[in-house]
Amino acid sequence: MRGDTVRVDVLGVGFDNLTLSEAAERGLELLHAGGAHYVVTPNPEIVEVCRENPAAREAVNSAALVLPDGIGVIKGAAMLGTPLKERVPGIEFAARMLEKMAEEGLSLYLLGAKPGVAEMAAERLRERYPGLRIAGVHDGYFQEDGPVVQDIRRCGADAVFVCLGAPKQELWMAKNGSATGARLLCGLGGSMDVFAGEVKRAPKFWCDHGLEWFYRLCSDPRRLGRMMKLPLFLVHVWQEGRKK
Ligand code: UDP
Numbered sequence: 001m002r003g004d005t006v007r008v009d010v011l012g013v014g015f016d017n018l019t020l021s022e023a024a025e026r027g028l029e030l031l032h033a034g035g036a037h038y039v040v041t042p043n044p045e046i047v048e049v050c051r052e053n054p055a056a057r058e059a060v061n062s063a064a065l066v067l068p069d070g071i072g073v074i075k076g077a078a079m080l081g082t083p084l085k086e087r088v089p090g091i092e093f094a095a096r097m098l099e100k101m102a103e104e105g106l107s108l109y110l111l112g113a114k115p116g117v118a119e120m121a122a123e124r125l126r127e128r129y130p131g132l133r134i135a136g137v138h139d140g141y142f143q144e145d146g147p148v149v150q151d152i153r154r155c156g157a158d159a160v161f162v163c164l165g166a167p168k169q170e171l172w173m174a175k176n177g178s179a180t181g182a183r184l185l186c187g188l189g190g191s192m193d194v195f196a197g198e199v200k201r202a203p204k205f206w207c208d209h210g211l212e213w214f215y216r217l218c219s220d221p222r223r224l225g226r227m228m229k230l231p232l233f234l235v236h237v238w239q240e241g242r243k244k
Contacts, residue, residue, distance in 0.1 A: 007066065008077050008082045008084055009080075009082070010047060010068075010073060010076050010077050010080065010237070011047050011048075011050075011051055011076070011233070011236055011237065011240060012047075012050060012051060012057055012061075013042055013046075013047050013050050013057065013060055013061065013066065014061055014066060015042075015066050015067070015068045015073065015077065015084055016065055016066050016067060017084050017085055018065075018067070018085065018088065019085050019086050019088070020086065020088050020092055020093065020096065021096075022085075023065060023067055023088050023093055023096075024093060024096035024097065024100070026065055027039060027065065027093065027096070027097050027100075027184065027186075028097070028100050030064055030065070030183065030184050031097075031100075031101075031106070031158065031159060031183050031184045032183075033183070034183075035178070035183070036177045036178040036180065036181075036182060036183060036184075036185065037063075037064035037065075037177075037183065037184055037185070038063050038064060038162075038173040038174070038177045038184070038185040038186070038187065039063060039064060039065040039066075039067065039093070039184070039185070039186045039187065040059075040060050040063040040065070040066050040067070040170050040173075040187045041066075041067045041068075041069035041088070041089070041090030041093065041186075041187065041188065041189070042060055042066065042067075042068070042069060042070075042073065042166070043069045043070030043072065043073060044070055044072035044073055044076065044229060044230050044233035044234075045070075045166070045226055045227070045229045045230065045233075046060070046166045046167065046170075047073065047076075047233060048229040048232060048233050048236070049166060049167050049229075050167070051236070053167060055167075055171060056166075056167035056170060056171065058174070059167065059170040059171050059173070059174035060167070060170050062174055063170070063173075063174075063187075067088040067090065067093060068084050068087055068088055069087070069088065069089050069090045070087065070089075070213065071087055071210035071211075071212070071213070072213070072230055072233055072234065073087070074086070074087050074210075075234070075237075076233065076234065076237040079234075079237050079238065079241050080237060080240060080241050080244070081241070081244065087210075089207075089212075090186070090187075090188045090189060090191060091188065091191045091194060091201065093186070094161065094186060094188055094191055097159070097184075097186065098125065098128075098129050098132060099129065101129070101132055101158070101159065102129035102130065102131035102132040103131060104131075105131050105132075105133060106132070106133065106158040106159065107132075107133040107134070107135040107155070107156065107157050107158050107159075108125075108132060108133070108134055108135060108157060108158065108159050108160070108161065109134075109135045109136045109137070109138075109152050109155055109157035109159070109160040109161070109180075109182065110122055110125075110134065110136075110137045110138075110160075110161050110163075110192060110195075111137070111138050111140065111148065111152070111160055111161065111162050111163065111164070112138075112139070112140035112161070112162060112163030112164045112165075112169070112188075112192045113139060113140050113163055113190075113192035113193055113196070113198075114139060114140070114141065115139040115141065116139070117139070117192055117193060117196045117198060118137035118138065118139060118192055118196070119137055120196035120197065120198070121137075121192050121195035121196040122134040122137050124195060124196065124197060125195055135152075135155035135156060135157035135158075136151060136152065136154075136155040136157065138151060138152075140163060140164045140165075140192075145172070145175070145176050148176075149176050149179045149180055152180040152181065152182060153179070153180055153181040156181065157180070157181075157182045158182060158183055158184070159182055159183065159184040159185070159186070160180060160182045160184075160185045160186070161185075161186050161188050161191065161192065162185055162186065162187050162188065163187075163188050163189060163190065163191055163192035163193075164187075165189060165190075166187070166189060169187040169188075169189070170187050173185045173187055199219075200219070202215035202216065203215070213227065213230065
């Protein structure tokens with residue numbers, strides 16, 4: 001089931017034009033609706049991956065919610081004359097969902113990151129969100145999908161946080177989402193490392209000024225290669241804008 005809103009196209013990826021609160025509300029509705037739904041949170045780097053990889057693009061656009069994670073997507077949409085309401089970082093969407101799930105005593109499965117990280121995240125999330133039930137955990141370095149899908153199904157999780165990096169997590173959710181028996185799957189990239197306390201999120205000042213990407217780059221200069229996709233993204237948006 002896709003979102004009800006008209007999507008804003010940015011280089012072939014359709015974004016839902018929602019505020020963080022609206023997105024969280026929609027996420028909650030999906031959690032209570034029948035069937036399985038998944039949420040993706042593309043940043044410019046993922047949009048660039050989607051331009052080159054049709055399977056990734058299909059997986060992203062088939063999500064029930066496509067949320068703009070990254071100031072670059074907001075700038076790109078504005079440059080194309082179709083502004084989006086606001087940036088909706090995956091990790092903030094996840095925090096809202098955690099609050100709601102804890103209130104309702106729902107259960108969550110944590111999938112992804114290096115061995116041991118999901119366990120640490122589970123411990124911290126249990127402390128931070130009393131009432132939240134952690135149904136199970138699994139690291140993100142497995143060879144076969146089948147046993148992981150079966151484990152999620154066996155645990156009877158209401159929701160799954162899928163943190164395998166892009167586009168692996170989007171392809172994984174598109175292929176396996178329904179088989180897990182969970183109602184909501186969220187692709188959240190490096191969020192598991194943040195929940196586990198392994199990686200710190202940028203301080204509020206950097207986030208508020210659209211500089212989270214720069215903070216992440218300074219904290220981990222190995223990201224430079226990947227981040228070169230950001231200027232490329234802006235060039236492609238500029239070219240697209242000129243066609244209009
Ligand atoms: N990861 C994983 N399985 C893989 C590849 C990556 O679980 O096969 C995890 C990795 O350990 C990290 C996350 O996926 O926790 C990706 O983090 P990254 O910072 O690349 O994601 P971003 O938030 O930038 O999309």
